[in-house]
Amino acid sequence: MTAIRDHRDREAFARLFGHFAPRVKGFLMKGGTEASVAEDCAQDVMVTVWNKAHLFDPSRASVATWVFTIARNRRIDLARRERRPEPEDLGWGPEPEVAQEDSVALQQETSHLGRALAELPDTQRELIEKCYFGDLSHREIADVTGLPLGTIKSRIRLALDKLRHAMG
Known part of the structure:
Protein backbone atom coordinates (compact mmCIF):
# COMPACT_ATOMS: atom_id res chain seq x y z
CA MET A 1 0.00 0.00 0.00
CA ARG A 84 -35.04 6.56 -1.83
CA PRO A 85 -38.21 6.42 -3.93
CA GLU A 86 -37.92 6.66 -7.66
CA PRO A 87 -39.63 9.72 -9.19
CA GLU A 88 -42.38 7.55 -10.67
CA ASP A 89 -43.15 6.21 -7.17
CA LEU A 90 -43.78 9.69 -5.81
CA GLY A 91 -47.30 11.00 -5.60
CA TRP A 92 -48.29 13.64 -8.11
CA GLY A 93 -50.79 16.40 -7.92
CA PRO A 94 -51.87 18.62 -5.08
CA GLU A 95 -51.80 17.37 -1.52
CA PRO A 96 -55.22 16.78 -0.01
CA GLU A 97 -56.60 19.64 2.06
CA VAL A 98 -55.63 19.47 5.72
CA ALA A 99 -58.42 19.94 8.22
CA GLN A 100 -58.21 23.26 10.07
CA GLU A 101 -57.79 21.61 13.49
CA ASP A 102 -54.95 19.47 12.08
CA SER A 103 -53.33 22.57 10.65
CA VAL A 104 -53.49 24.37 14.01
CA ALA A 105 -52.10 21.29 15.81
CA LEU A 106 -49.25 21.10 13.30
CA GLN A 107 -48.45 24.79 13.80
CA GLN A 108 -48.41 24.33 17.57
CA GLU A 109 -46.21 21.26 17.31
CA THR A 110 -43.82 23.09 14.98
CA SER A 111 -43.65 26.00 17.39
CA HIS A 112 -43.02 23.61 20.31
CA LEU A 113 -40.24 21.90 18.33
CA GLY A 114 -38.69 25.29 17.52
CA ARG A 115 -38.58 26.19 21.22
CA ALA A 116 -37.13 22.75 22.10
CA LEU A 117 -34.42 23.21 19.44
CA ALA A 118 -33.61 26.68 20.77
CA GLU A 119 -33.11 25.22 24.27
CA LEU A 120 -30.48 22.75 23.09
CA PRO A 121 -26.83 23.62 23.69
CA ASP A 122 -25.35 25.32 20.62
CA THR A 123 -23.03 22.38 19.90
CA GLN A 124 -25.97 19.95 19.75
CA ARG A 125 -28.39 22.27 17.94
CA GLU A 126 -25.88 23.03 15.17
CA LEU A 127 -25.31 19.32 14.55
CA ILE A 128 -29.07 18.59 14.48
CA GLU A 129 -29.52 21.41 11.97
CA LYS A 130 -26.70 20.12 9.75
CA CYS A 131 -28.02 16.56 9.94
CA TYR A 132 -31.77 17.09 9.54
CA PHE A 133 -32.09 20.46 7.87
CA GLY A 134 -28.81 20.45 5.94
CA ASP A 135 -29.27 16.79 4.94
CA LEU A 136 -25.63 15.93 5.71
CA SER A 137 -24.49 12.47 6.79
CA HIS A 138 -22.61 12.08 10.07
CA ARG A 139 -19.37 11.59 8.10
CA GLU A 140 -19.99 14.77 6.08
CA ILE A 141 -20.65 16.71 9.29
CA ALA A 142 -17.39 15.38 10.74
CA ASP A 143 -15.56 16.48 7.60
CA VAL A 144 -17.13 19.96 7.73
CA THR A 145 -16.68 20.55 11.47
CA GLY A 146 -13.42 18.69 12.02
CA LEU A 147 -14.96 16.89 15.00
CA PRO A 148 -14.46 13.14 15.46
CA LEU A 149 -17.26 10.99 14.05
CA GLY A 150 -17.98 9.48 17.48
CA THR A 151 -18.44 12.95 18.96
CA ILE A 152 -20.87 13.85 16.17
CA LYS A 153 -22.93 10.71 16.78
CA SER A 154 -22.96 11.16 20.56
CA ARG A 155 -24.04 14.79 20.41
CA ILE A 156 -26.79 14.06 17.90
CA ARG A 157 -28.04 11.13 19.99
CA LEU A 158 -28.10 13.31 23.14
CA ALA A 159 -29.88 16.10 21.29
CA LEU A 160 -32.53 13.73 19.92
CA ASP A 161 -33.12 12.34 23.40
CA LYS A 162 -33.60 15.88 24.72
CA LEU A 163 -35.97 16.72 21.86
CA ARG A 164 -38.02 13.54 22.43
CA HIS A 165 -38.30 14.39 26.11
CA ALA A 166 -39.26 18.00 25.38
CA MET A 167 -41.89 16.97 22.82
CA GLY A 168 -43.43 14.52 25.31
Whole structure:
Protein backbone atom coordinates (compact mmCIF):
# COMPACT_ATOMS: atom_id res chain seq x y z
CA MET A 1 0.00 0.00 0.00
CA THR A 2 2.84 2.38 0.73
CA ALA A 3 4.24 1.76 -2.78
CA ILE A 4 0.85 2.71 -4.20
CA ARG A 5 0.56 5.71 -1.89
CA ASP A 6 4.09 7.00 -2.38
CA HIS A 7 4.91 5.98 -5.97
CA ARG A 8 1.55 5.20 -7.62
CA ASP A 9 2.99 1.70 -8.25
CA ARG A 10 0.66 -0.08 -10.69
CA GLU A 11 2.12 -3.54 -10.05
CA ALA A 12 1.61 -3.16 -6.32
CA PHE A 13 -1.96 -2.04 -6.98
CA ALA A 14 -2.57 -5.07 -9.22
CA ARG A 15 -1.47 -7.34 -6.35
CA LEU A 16 -3.55 -5.40 -3.85
CA PHE A 17 -6.53 -5.55 -6.22
CA GLY A 18 -6.14 -9.29 -6.73
CA HIS A 19 -6.08 -9.84 -3.00
CA PHE A 20 -8.84 -7.50 -1.83
CA ALA A 21 -11.38 -7.23 -4.69
CA PRO A 22 -12.79 -10.78 -4.24
CA ARG A 23 -12.82 -10.36 -0.45
CA VAL A 24 -14.64 -7.03 -0.70
CA LYS A 25 -17.18 -8.60 -3.08
CA GLY A 26 -17.72 -11.47 -0.61
CA PHE A 27 -18.07 -9.02 2.27
CA LEU A 28 -20.72 -7.08 0.36
CA MET A 29 -22.58 -10.24 -0.62
CA LYS A 30 -22.61 -11.44 3.00
CA GLY A 31 -24.26 -8.12 3.80
CA GLY A 32 -27.09 -8.94 1.41
CA THR A 33 -25.88 -7.17 -1.71
CA GLU A 34 -26.73 -8.88 -5.02
CA ALA A 35 -23.70 -10.45 -6.75
CA SER A 36 -23.64 -8.13 -9.77
CA VAL A 37 -24.06 -5.04 -7.59
CA ALA A 38 -21.38 -6.34 -5.21
CA GLU A 39 -19.03 -6.81 -8.17
CA ASP A 40 -19.59 -3.22 -9.35
CA CYS A 41 -19.27 -1.91 -5.82
CA ALA A 42 -16.02 -3.85 -5.23
CA GLN A 43 -14.61 -2.32 -8.43
CA ASP A 44 -15.67 1.12 -7.20
CA VAL A 45 -14.05 0.49 -3.80
CA MET A 46 -10.78 -0.48 -5.44
CA VAL A 47 -10.86 2.62 -7.66
CA THR A 48 -11.36 4.66 -4.50
CA VAL A 49 -8.38 2.89 -2.90
CA TRP A 50 -6.25 3.91 -5.90
CA ASN A 51 -7.54 7.49 -5.95
CA LYS A 52 -7.33 8.00 -2.19
CA ALA A 53 -4.08 6.09 -1.60
CA HIS A 54 -2.41 9.34 -0.52
CA LEU A 55 -4.77 9.36 2.51
CA PHE A 56 -3.66 5.96 3.79
CA ASP A 57 -1.89 6.21 7.14
CA PRO A 58 -0.49 2.91 8.48
CA SER A 59 -0.31 4.38 11.98
CA ARG A 60 -4.12 4.76 12.03
CA ALA A 61 -5.24 1.50 10.41
CA SER A 62 -4.04 -1.60 8.65
CA VAL A 63 -4.52 -1.87 4.89
CA ALA A 64 -7.35 -4.38 5.39
CA THR A 65 -9.13 -2.14 7.88
CA TRP A 66 -8.79 0.84 5.57
CA VAL A 67 -10.07 -1.04 2.49
CA PHE A 68 -12.98 -2.64 4.34
CA THR A 69 -13.95 0.68 5.90
CA ILE A 70 -14.22 2.12 2.39
CA ALA A 71 -16.29 -0.94 1.38
CA ARG A 72 -18.55 -0.60 4.42
CA ASN A 73 -19.16 3.08 3.68
CA ARG A 74 -19.91 2.29 0.05
CA ARG A 75 -22.41 -0.41 1.15
CA ILE A 76 -24.13 2.15 3.39
CA ASP A 77 -24.31 4.59 0.47
CA LEU A 78 -25.89 1.86 -1.69
CA ALA A 79 -28.45 1.06 1.00
CA ARG A 80 -29.38 4.73 1.30
CA ARG A 81 -29.85 5.03 -2.45
CA GLU A 82 -32.06 1.92 -2.53
CA ARG A 83 -34.40 3.37 0.10
CA ARG A 84 -35.04 6.56 -1.83
CA PRO A 85 -38.21 6.42 -3.93
CA GLU A 86 -37.92 6.66 -7.66
CA PRO A 87 -39.63 9.72 -9.19
CA GLU A 88 -42.38 7.55 -10.67
CA ASP A 89 -43.15 6.21 -7.17
CA LEU A 90 -43.78 9.69 -5.81
CA GLY A 91 -47.30 11.00 -5.60
CA TRP A 92 -48.29 13.64 -8.11
CA GLY A 93 -50.79 16.40 -7.92
CA PRO A 94 -51.87 18.62 -5.08
CA GLU A 95 -51.80 17.37 -1.52
CA PRO A 96 -55.22 16.78 -0.01
CA GLU A 97 -56.60 19.64 2.06
CA VAL A 98 -55.63 19.47 5.72
CA ALA A 99 -58.42 19.94 8.22
CA GLN A 100 -58.21 23.26 10.07
CA GLU A 101 -57.79 21.61 13.49
CA ASP A 102 -54.95 19.47 12.08
CA SER A 103 -53.33 22.57 10.65
CA VAL A 104 -53.49 24.37 14.01
CA ALA A 105 -52.10 21.29 15.81
CA LEU A 106 -49.25 21.10 13.30
CA GLN A 107 -48.45 24.79 13.80
CA GLN A 108 -48.41 24.33 17.57
CA GLU A 109 -46.21 21.26 17.31
CA THR A 110 -43.82 23.09 14.98
CA SER A 111 -43.65 26.00 17.39
CA HIS A 112 -43.02 23.61 20.31
CA LEU A 113 -40.24 21.90 18.33
CA GLY A 114 -38.69 25.29 17.52
CA ARG A 115 -38.58 26.19 21.22
CA ALA A 116 -37.13 22.75 22.10
CA LEU A 117 -34.42 23.21 19.44
CA ALA A 118 -33.61 26.68 20.77
CA GLU A 119 -33.11 25.22 24.27
CA LEU A 120 -30.48 22.75 23.09
CA PRO A 121 -26.83 23.62 23.69
CA ASP A 122 -25.35 25.32 20.62
CA THR A 123 -23.03 22.38 19.90
CA GLN A 124 -25.97 19.95 19.75
CA ARG A 125 -28.39 22.27 17.94
CA GLU A 126 -25.88 23.03 15.17
CA LEU A 127 -25.31 19.32 14.55
CA ILE A 128 -29.07 18.59 14.48
CA GLU A 129 -29.52 21.41 11.97
CA LYS A 130 -26.70 20.12 9.75
CA CYS A 131 -28.02 16.56 9.94
CA TYR A 132 -31.77 17.09 9.54
CA PHE A 133 -32.09 20.46 7.87
CA GLY A 134 -28.81 20.45 5.94
CA ASP A 135 -29.27 16.79 4.94
CA LEU A 136 -25.63 15.93 5.71
CA SER A 137 -24.49 12.47 6.79
CA HIS A 138 -22.61 12.08 10.07
CA ARG A 139 -19.37 11.59 8.10
CA GLU A 140 -19.99 14.77 6.08
CA ILE A 141 -20.65 16.71 9.29
CA ALA A 142 -17.39 15.38 10.74
CA ASP A 143 -15.56 16.48 7.60
CA VAL A 144 -17.13 19.96 7.73
CA THR A 145 -16.68 20.55 11.47
CA GLY A 146 -13.42 18.69 12.02
CA LEU A 147 -14.96 16.89 15.00
CA PRO A 148 -14.46 13.14 15.46
CA LEU A 149 -17.26 10.99 14.05
CA GLY A 150 -17.98 9.48 17.48
CA THR A 151 -18.44 12.95 18.96
CA ILE A 152 -20.87 13.85 16.17
CA LYS A 153 -22.93 10.71 16.78
CA SER A 154 -22.96 11.16 20.56
CA ARG A 155 -24.04 14.79 20.41
CA ILE A 156 -26.79 14.06 17.90
CA ARG A 157 -28.04 11.13 19.99
CA LEU A 158 -28.10 13.31 23.14
CA ALA A 159 -29.88 16.10 21.29
CA LEU A 160 -32.53 13.73 19.92
CA ASP A 161 -33.12 12.34 23.40
CA LYS A 162 -33.60 15.88 24.72
CA LEU A 163 -35.97 16.72 21.86
CA ARG A 164 -38.02 13.54 22.43
CA HIS A 165 -38.30 14.39 26.11
CA ALA A 166 -39.26 18.00 25.38
CA MET A 167 -41.89 16.97 22.82
CA GLY A 168 -43.43 14.52 25.31
